[in-house]
Amino acid sequence: MYNAKKQASGAVTDNVEAEFARNRWTEANPSQTNPYAIRSNTPNSTYFIESGSYLRLNNLVLGYTFPADLTKRAHVSSLRVFATGQNLFTVTNYSGFTPELPGGPLDAGIEATTYPTSRTLALGLNVNF
Structure with missing residues (x-):
């Protein structure tokens, strides 16, 4: 990759x-x-050429659905809690913002105007009565 x-x-x-x-x-x-x-x-210069190899955990969802015998006591038909994350970690030696670059055939492999990839974390609760 060319690190512009x-x-x-x-x-x-x-x-x-x-x-x-x-x-x-x-x-x-x-x-x-x-x-x-x-x-x-x-x-x-070739000084700006770097390896673009990487390993990324892009999406992860962890959840738990409570057993029906527990939820019935609270007059709930189903109860689920979950956590989700996007772009949790990236392992790379690339010194730019991100080795995962958008672009077309004329600018593929060139990081010039790319922004860092954002990380998103969310917690959720799904309750059905």
């Missing part, structure tokens, strides 16, 4: 992430991992 987000963080006019700023090359820190900040467009 990482490429954009190299110019001094951009909003640079703290980790990039700490690890960039300077004369005082010549052995750091990121290139120095430049005042023009950062040129394309």
Whole structure:
């Protein structure tokens, strides 16, 4: 994958992430991992190509339906509690927002304007009388 987000963080006019700023090359820190900040467009380079492999737990639902003999005492025909989660975790070495990129044939594999994938957690109660 081509990490264009990482490429954009190299110019001094951009909003640079703290980790990039700490690890960039300077004369005082010549052995750091990121290139120095430049005042023009950062040129394309293989430095911005990263593995896009990942493992993600995307959807999970856990629920419990109470036995009918317990719910009848409360004058309830059925009772179910559940928890659901989306995008619970992602295991990857990719340094961008997400290795799962949208796009068409002309921009596939390029992270330029992608936003982080949001995480959703919800609890629920299903009661039938």
